[in-house]
Amino acid sequence: MDFTNKVPPDTPLPLARQGSVYSLTFDEFQSTLGGGSKDFGSMNMDELLKSIWNAEETQATMASASGCGPTGTEQQTSGIHRQGSLTLPRTLSQKTVDQVWKDIIGVGTSTGNAGPSSMCPAVPVGIVTKEEIMQKREPTLGEMTLEEFLVRAGVVREEPVPQMTPFGVTTPTVCENNFGKLVGSPMQPRPFGGLNNGSVVPGFVGLGPTPVSAPVESPVDLNGNSSDLSPVPVPYVFKGLRGRKGAATVEKVAERRQRRMIKNRESAARSRARKQAYMMELEAEIAKLKEQNKELQEKQVEMMKIEKAKVQEVMSQQPMSKRVCLRRTFTGPW
Amino acid sequence: MNMSRVDPLVLGNVVGDIVDPFYPSASFKVFYNNKEMTSGSELKPSQVAIEPRVQIGGRDMRTLYTLVMVDPDAPSPSNPTKREYLHWLVTDIPETTNASFGNEVVPYENPKPIAGIHRFVFVLFRQTVRQTIDAPGWRSNFNTRDFAQYYNLGSPVASVFFNCQRENGCGGRRYR
Numbered sequence: 431m432d433f434t435n436k437v438p439p440d441t442p443l444p445l446a447r448q449g450s451v452y453s454l455t456f457d458e459f460q461s462t463l464g465g466g467s468k469d470f471g472s473m474n475m476d477e478l479l480k481s482i483w484n485a486e487e488t489q490a491t492m493a494s495a496s497g498c499g500p501t502g503t504e505q506q507t508s509g510i511h512r513q514g515s516l517t518l519p520r521t522l523s524q525k526t527v528d529q530v531w532k533d534i535i536g537v538g539t540s541t542g543n544a545g546p547s548s549m550c551p552a553v554p555v556g557i558v559t560k561e562e563i564m565q566k567r568e569p570t571l572g573e574m575t576l577e578e579f580l581v582r583a584g585v586v587r588e589e590p591v592p593q594m595t596p597f598g599v600t601t602p603t604v605c606e607n608n609f610g611k612l613v614g615s616p617m618q619p620r621p622f623g624g625l626n627n628g629s630v631v632p633g634f635v636g637l638g639p640t641p642v643s644a645p646v647e648s649p650v651d652l653n654g655n656s657s658d659l660s661p662v663p664v665p666y667v668f669k670g671l672r673g674r675k676g677a678a679t680v681e682k683v684a685e686r687r688q689r690r691m692i693k694n695r696e697s698a699a700r701s702r703a704r705k706q707a708y709m710m711e712l713e714a715e716i717a718k719l720k721e722q723n724k725e726l727q728e729k730q731v732e733m734m735k736i737e738k739a740k741v742q743e744v745m746s747q748q749p750m751s752k753r754v755c756l757r758r759t760f761t762g763p764w
Numbered sequence: 765m766n767m768s769r770v771d772p773l774v775l776g777n778v779v780g781d782i783v784d785p786f787y788p789s790a791s792f793k794v795f796y797n798n799k800e801m802t803s804g805s806e807l808k809p810s811q812v813a814i815e816p817r818v819q820i821g822g823r824d825m826r827t828l829y830t831l832v833m834v835d836p837d838a839p840s841p842s843n844p845t846k847r848e849y850l851h852w853l854v855t856d857i858p859e860t861t862n863a864s865f866g867n868e869v870v871p872y873e874n875p876k877p878i879a880g881i882h883r884f885v886f887v888l889f890r891q892t893v894r895q896t897i898d899a900p901g902w903r904s905n906f907n908t909r910d911f912a913q914y915y916n917l918g919s920p921v922a923s924v925f926f927n928c929q930r931e932n933g934c935g936g937r938r939y940r
Contacts, residue, residue, distance in 0.1 A: 693842050696842060697841070703775050704776060704927060706775050707773075707804045710771070710775060711805075714772075715802060
């Protein structure tokens with residue numbers, strides 16, 4: 431699942447759709463709900479999750495309607511489990527988003543402690559002034575993507591957990607997953623190794639399970655650009671290398687692919703130039719021939735005129751002599 | 765010659781790779797198998813196996829021309845280590861006649877591209893005097909610019925090119 435906000439520039443068309451609700455920021459999510467819930471802050475975590483699932487479902491139905499994602503859609507509809515408070519730790523489900531958020535920004539490790547960073551340490555949770563929160567939050571929570579929030583809140587763990595599968599599978603375009611999720615996703619490094627096998631779109635060559643690649647990329651690369659395609663897609667693994675992935679081999683493979691891509695681009699550019707050059711030449715020739723044709727036609731008209739005039743001249747001279755000649759003898763054999 | 769739009773020679777990168785920009789001041793036609801070759805078209809190796817008739821237009825038989833035919837994409841367009849590969853060199857061609865009236869310094873070698881789609885370029889120079897031109901030691905890595913400078917041929921006066929690729933497939937991909 432591509433957890434980035436932007437569409438990778440190099441992905442082919444079917445992948446153009448944004449991954450899933452999880453990659454939306456709070457702000458965007460809010461707006462998609464039509465501003466239904468004014469402020470997520472005071473919403474319960476439970477409610478938040480429910481609304482996310484709602485949004486996902488609607489997206490799923492839309493996705494299946496538009497017919498994108500060959501394998502993703504079936505899995506999707508089944509994959510959106512109402513996990514309900516199963517996924518939410520007790521501690522979290524009762525908290526509001528606001529509180530969880532404060533926990534997140536305040537602390538790196540444990541949830542529930544008020545953080546020292548930019549908040550008044552003495553003030554207990556929940557009583558921090560609204561303005562402060564707004565200041566801190568507006569540029570941040572609103573812009574934070576849902577998934578990152580969930581990760582940080584501890585709702586979603588980074589270890590491979592079976593419940594994780596719904597997240598990964600919910601994206602309508604599985605193809606995109608294969609790139610995005612392996613490289614840029616923190617949430618499901620391992621299970622996707624297995625998942626990919628089943629859901630790989632046949633168009634992708636040699637894509638095998640590559641759990642190794644996940645740790646290579648920094649996990650919190652969510653809000654960043656999805657550059658997973660523009661440098662070489664690391665998850666690509668050739669069939670021969672299935673068992674022996676060292677860091678060096680992966681690099682080499684990546685480099686090779688990069689070179690190939692560059693060469694391909696050049697070749698394509700040459701091809702286009704060739705085509706265009708020929709086209710220009712043909713057009714020029716057409717123009718030339720048309721011109722020539724026109725001239726010749728005109729010339730011909732001229733010639734006809736001259737000839738006509740000549741003939742007429744001859745005709746006008748003829749009558750005299752003809753009358754003379756017309757006198758025939760009547761003693762012809764016939 | 766139509767210079768208002770981008771010239772096919774520029775588009776095909778002939779100008780740049782082989783020659784510098786020039787103003788065409790002569791005209792010539794290349795006939796393979798009695799069929800006029802359109803610049804930029806694609807021909808098969810079988811069609812260009814035999815030396816073409818290169819007809820120089822004009823009116824003054826006293827003007828002499830030198831014709832060079834090179835392949836800038838040898839051995840492959842993505843890796844042209846042998847640029848330019850000299851296929852033909854004829855000098856002292858009188859205007860209004862064709863190349864068979866000239867002096868064939870380097871005999872015609874028919875194109876045999878192995879990898880990729882190659883351009884085969886004809887470049888025409890106007891000679892100021894009748895001159896002796898020596899054949900280079902080898903065909904590979906010929907340099908038309910240097911050649912013209914060395915023999916005082918000045919800028920080219922005309923040029924056409926065609927594309928050619930291997931007759932039976934797979935001039936294409938090689939991994940690596």
